[in-house]
Amino acid sequence: MTEAEEIVAGAGVAVPDAADGEQAKEEKKSASTVLVELAQASYRFGVSEAGETFGVPRVGSPVVFLLRGGKTSLRAQLARAYFARVRKAAPQQALADALLVIEGFAQEENPERLEIRVARSDGAFWLDLGDPTGRAVRIKPGGWTIEDEPPVLFKRTALTLPLPLPVRGGSLDELWEWLNFDPADRPLVVAWLVSLFFPEMPHPVPNLSGEQGSGKSTAGKVMSLIVDPTGAPARKAPRDPESWVTAATGSWVVSLDNLSDMPPWLSDAICRAVTGDGDVRRKLYTNTDLEVISFRRCVILNGIDLGAVRGDLADRLIPLDLLIIGEDNRLEEEELWPSWQEAHPRILGAVLDMLASVASQLPSVRLARKPRMADFARILKAVDELSGTDGLARYLSKQKALATDSLTADVFIVAVAEKIDTTFTGTASELLVLVTPDDDGKWRAPKGWPGTARAVTTRLRRQAPPMRKAGWMVEDDGGANHSNAVRWTLTPPPREVGDSGSLGSHSSRSLQGREFASQASQENGPSQVVPCTRCGLPLHPAAAAGGHTTHPSC
Known part of the structure; x- marks a missing residue:
């Protein structure tokens, strides 16, 4: 037959x-x-x-x-x-x-509800094996089993490939034979792999960096293949929003390879994808009908310059550093992937073991403060408690550094940092006049320069979170003054000895002020570092000394 x-x-x-x-x-x-x-x-x-x-x-x-x-x-x-x-x-x-x-x-x-590759139902996590039998792995606190008839509906796409049957008794130590990350970054990688099974939470975005020859493309492929193998484990950057939707909806994990830059539309699209926010567009073959495009995906980036990343995406990134691969340890493609096929079942089983352990640990996990991507931070802390690692501190440190790096891509904020040496108080219009060079009309605004007071206000509101992480005090009075015009107060971090105030020295004072909190602690004592009671970021010493407990904008 x-x-x-x-x-x-x-x-x-x-x-x-x-x-x-x-x-x-x-x-x-x-x-x-x-x-x-x-x-x-x-x-x-x-x-x-x-x-x-x-x-x-x-x-x-x-x-x-x-x-x-x-x-x-x-x-x-x-x-x-x-x-x-x-x-x-x-x-x-x-x-x-x-x-x-x-x-x-x-x-x-x-x-x-249709799921793609992973789901949560009946108090368990589910992983679609992607084979013709329709079987799925059921993961609960303490263990996992393979079930013939899962209670959820999984959809497949043209990209979906089957997973191997996971094998018990594997070790995550074997994973590092394929992912040559800095050992300090390994807990972050493990936590990210575990987070793939939480479809309802916002997911951070690993950004792989390293010297030429460190295997960034291969690492991106392996990270996507572990849980969600597809026919295109590494994809080129989409050319427009339509091609992004086409690429992203075909799989649960989307790995973008060799990104040379990050256009604003792609940065926004990735932020929406990892948080599950939707967008509205015209329905095909109609003039007026609209449709909502909403999906949540896990994204991996490779090769993006962190200095070119906007603050909202920078808040969601996990910078991961790859070590150089020695010539004696390199494998050719024809031997690399057959070896991976042999190791994959054991590594997948080890990831499932860790997920089952994390699921048992999570109810007791408490965070002293909740950073951006708090769901991921809880998973990371659970991994730390189970493994005896310090990944959460590493993650928070990287977040502070990213906030600084993202500011250097904003020409207006760089100009503000160069111009303001002490506290500035005034309207957005006054700030624009202050930082705009007076060059007898010869100066031309660079790309990205705000041309109006309204644009300055929008820029400051968007960049306020990373500026605070970099040590700035950024506040506005909401127009509660006699002129009813919003007035801003901007105070840079304290100068370091020998700081001349130039852009170069700002790398150690303001834009690169990632160690602001620890510096303040050393100079003024721990009692001077007061965190905002709402966002958790440190208040500027002047605000803390004045008795403030929150940022006014919080």
Whole structure:
């Protein structure tokens, strides 16, 4: 029996024998009618929360087939079943008509949630193995098992590849044979891998850096393949928002390789993807209909210059440093990936073991303060407690450094840092006049320079969090003054000895003031470092001395 005949037989539809005249009877029906009948016999129809029509086999593995797509689509399955039934290829128009009818049936059903690769249900984590059987791994506190019939609906895409069956008894130590990260960064990598199984939380974005020859591209591929193997484990940078949506929706983990720059639209798109925020766009083939594009994904970056990253994305990054690979330790592609296939089941099993342990540990984890990406910070602290590492301190230190690095990409903030030596108080318009060079009209504003007071206000509000992390006091009065115009107060970090106030020296005073809190502690004693009671970042000493306990903007 052919595979197509098995599909029809499994659906309870008899494969016709040309000799018994059944084929002639079927030919009296329209092709679209036969297709709809085949679909009804073989599948139950549904619609996802995002409006996607799908079918689930009535018998066999509960694998979701989206209505349209490639070889894994319901359309392709019906075309195969039709040929098995009448020994003819289904006409294109008949397929189109049948799919329209199926869509109508599906729209009568209540929306259902479709998952991609990972899910949480019934108090457990689930990992889709991606194979034809529809099996999934069930992970609960203390252990994991492989289940034949998971209680969640997993959808597959053209990129989805099967995972190997995980093997018990593996060790995460084997992972570092494939990922040559700085040992101090390893807890961050482990925590990020564990966080992949939490589909409802915002995910930080690893940014891989290192010298040429440190294996950044290979590391990005391995990190994505561990939990979510696809046909494109490393992808080039998308050229526009549309191509980004196409690339990102095809898998749970998206690894972008060799990024030369980070355009603002891509920075915003990545931030929305890792937090699950949506966007609205016009529906294809319509003039006025709108659709909401909303998805949450885990993203890996490779090669981006941290100085070119905007503050909102910098808050979500995990800079990971790769060590150089010696010539004696390099592997050629033809031996690298076969070795990976052999090690993958053990490494996956070790990751699942760590997830089960973290799930047991998390209820008792408490953070002294909650930084940005607090969910990830809790997972990281759980990994630290289980492994005896200090990854959380490493992560927080990197976050402070990133805030500083992101400011150097903003020409206006750099100009502010060069111009302001003491406290500035005034309106956005006055600040713009202060920092704009007076060069007899010869000066030309560089790209990214705010041209209006409103643009300055927008810029300051966006950059206030990283500026505070770098040691600045950034406050506004909300217009609560006699002129009703918002007045800003900007105070740079304390000067260091020998600081001349130039841009170069600002790298040790303001923009690069990542050690501001520790410096203040050394100079004035620990009691002088007062954290904001809301955001947790340190108050400027002048504000703390005045009795303030929060940033006014908090």
